Structures are given as C-alpha cells and as structure tokens.
Amino acid sequence: MSMVEVVDKDTIFAFLSRDPFLHIYSIGDLDDFFWRYTRWFALPSAVGLDALLLLYVSPGGPVLLALEETNVAAAKHLLSDVMPLMPDKFYCHLTPSLTETLAGNFRLESFGLHHKMKMTGHAFETFRTLPQGFKSRRLHGSDLGQIKQFYAESYADNWFDERMLETGKYVGIFDGKGLLAVAGIHVYSERFQVAALGNITTHSRRRNQGLGTAATALLCAELNQTVAKIGLNVKADNEAAIACYKKLGFEYHASYEEFMAYRKEPR
Numbered sequence: 660m661s662m663v664e665v666v667d668k669d670t671i672f673a674f675l676s677r678d679p680f681l682h683i684y685s686i687g688d689l690d691d692f693f694w695r696y697t698r699w700f701a702l703p704s705a706v707g708l709d710a711l712l713l714l715y716v717s718p719g720g721p722v723l724l725a726l727e728e729t730n731v732a733a734a735k736h737l738l739s740d741v742m743p744l745m746p747d748k749f750y751c752h753l754t755p756s757l758t759e760t761l762a763g764n765f766r767l768e769s770f771g772l773h774h775k776m777k778m779t780g781h782a783f784e785t786f787r788t789l790p791q792g793f794k795s796r797r798l799h800g801s802d803l804g805q806i807k808q809f810y811a812e813s814y815a816d817n818w819f820d821e822r823m824l825e826t827g828k829y830v831g832i833f834d835g836k837g838l839l840a841v842a843g844i845h846v847y848s849e850r851f852q853v854a855a856l857g858n859i860t861t862h863s864r865r866r867n868q869g870l871g872t873a874a875t876a877l878l879c880a881e882l883n884q885t886v887a888k889i890g891l892n893v894k895a896d897n898e899a900a901i902a903c904y905k906k907l908g909f910e911y912h913a914s915y916e917e918f919m920a921y922r923k924e925p926r
Contacts, residue, residue: 662740665699665711672851674701674708679853680777680912681726683890684752685713686853687846692826700744702737709733712741714749719820723751725761726915735760747922752915765920771894774901775912778879778889782908786876789832790868795877798829798841806831809838814860820845828854830878832870839865842874847886854882856891859900872903879907 665671668689675682675689688697696717702710710733713724723745727734731754738760745765752773753761761767789795798806803821806829810817823829829843845857856878861871882889891909893900 662737663701663703665701665708668694670708671699671701671711674711678728679888680775680890681728682724683775683777683853683855683888684846684892685711685724685726686851687848687855688713688715689851690846690848691850692848693846700737700741702733702740710737712737714741714745717820718822719818721746721749723749723753723920725757726752726754726913727757728754728913731756739763745920745922747925749920751918751920753918754913754915758916758918761918761920764924765922767918767920770917770919771896772914772916773892774895774914776891776893776901776904776909777912778883778908779910780908781883782906783876783879786869786872786907787880789873790870793832793834793839793870795830795832795874797827798824798831798843799827800824802831802838805838806841809841809862810858810860813862814858817858817860819858823858828878828882829858830874830881832874838862840870840874842871842878844878844882845892847882849885852887854886854889856889872907875903876907 672689675686679686696715698714700712701708709730715722725738734757738757742764810819826847828847831838832840840861843858845855847854859875
C-alpha cells in the first residue's frame with residue numbers, strides 16, 4: 660500500500676503500544692500539549708499499520724523519529740516514501756537498520772549511538788534523601804533565568820525547551836548559593852501514561868555528591884504517581900549516567916542513533 664498521513668490518535672496509539680518503551684517519546688507526543696507539533700506518516704495494511712514515522716516540528720527545528728525493530732522492511736519502505744516530504748535539514752532518531760535508507764538522499768552527521776532505558780522497579784525510592792544543607796522543590800517558569808544560566812554553565816550542549824516547565828515536572832536542588840541539580844522531562848502524558856526523562860545534570864562544582872541522583876529519584880517518585888511507564892534516552896558511551904540510571908531502577912531496552920540530516924541536493 661501507499662504511504663498515508665494519519666491524524667487519528669487511537670490508530671497511532673495502537674501501533675505505538677506494540678513496543679511502548681521504544682516509542683515512549685512518540686506516545687507522549689500524542690498528548691494535547693505536544694500534538695499540534697506532530698505529523699504522522701504510515702504504511703497501512705488490511706489490519707492496521709505496518710510502519711509509522713513521526714515528524715515533530717518543534718520551535719527548535721524539525722525532528723524525525725524513525726524507530727522500528729520488528730517490521731524493518733515496512734519501515735524502510737515508508738522512510739523511502741516520506742523522504743520527498745522532509746525538509747532539507749532536520750534532526751533524527753533512527754534505528755540502526757534504517758540508516759542506509761535515509762543516507763541515500765541525505766548526508767548524515769552522527770551524534771552517536773544512544774540507548775533507550777526503561778524503569779522496571781522502585782529502586783529510586785532509596786535515593787530520595789538529600790544530604791544535609793540542600794533542599795529540593797518543583798521548578799516553574801519564574802525560575803527560567805536561573806535554569807538557563809545553570810545549563811549554560813554545566814550542560815552547554817543540552818537541548819532544553821522552556822515550554823516543558825509548564826508541565827510542572829521539573830525538580831531542582833538548591834543550596835544557599837543557588838541551583839545545583841535539575842531533573843526534568845522531554846515528554847509527559849498522564850492521559851497516555853508515559854513520561855520520558857531529560858535535561859538531567861548537576862552543576863560542575865557539585866558533581867559526585869549524589870545530587871543529580873537525588874533529583875532524578877525525586878522526579879521518578881512524583882511521576883510514578885501519575886504514569887505507568889517511565890523511560891529515557893542516554894548516550895551509549897555515557898557510562899556514569901548509565902550506571903546512575905541502573906542504580907535507580909532502569910534497564911536497557913533498545914539502541915538507536917541520532918543524526919543531523921542534510922539533503923544532498925537541496926530543493
């Protein structure tokens with residue numbers, strides 16, 4: 660069958676739910692908070708969808724999510740069909756087996772192999788206690804200036820969408836001098852019961868003191884009250900972060916690669 664653009668959330672959710680931790684970002688984007696930024700392309704079959712891609716058109720630039728580990732042939736077919744509709748430059752998350760298909764028409768600048776991890780228990784409960792002299796609280800829009808300065812100093816290449824603060828799912832840890840650690844989300848949907856962690860870091864002058872672990876544990880405890888599935892993406896060579904997430908109860912689920920894609924013959 661030919662490619663179609665899908666706008667029915669139930670149809671999309673039925674497909675994504677086959678592997679919810681692989682598609683946890685996409686499931687979160689079904690929420691009304693994110694939905695208006697999405698376009699969904701599918702390869703239909705007689706019984707549903709054989710493949711599905713998401714183009715997220717964010718203020719920071721378009722992002723293509725092309726993730727598939729079961730019906731790879733259908734995903735390659737769909738990716739080939741959708742390439743003429745793609746912008747000349749976009750960021751993308753690709754299952755490794757799909758890279759060659761996109762590389763036929765786009766030059767790919769790799770940002771490395773990444774892992775998807777999933778929460779499998781409640782080990783985070785052990786790490787919620789802060790060292791003496793620190794306090795935690797939820798972050799809001801009024802903290803934006805301080806948050807931006809914090810990321811500039813401690814996580815310069817971090818992708819932070821300030822609109823995410825509106826979800827109320829950001830935790831900060833402070834001492835008398837200011838913000839020292841942040842744990843937040845990239846997507847959150849109580850309706851679809853998913854959350855994906857992101858924007859997690861500790862100030863460079865306060866690392867190796869357990870503050871980032873505590874902030875993440877506090878956020879996981881809060882999220883665990885409203886959603887059934889919590890996941891995250893982490894760079895495959897970030898051994899310290901992976902060890903921290905495992906300690907908190909996450910385990911490996913799948914791998915993918917991140918790229919900036921440039922059309923070889925711009926229109």
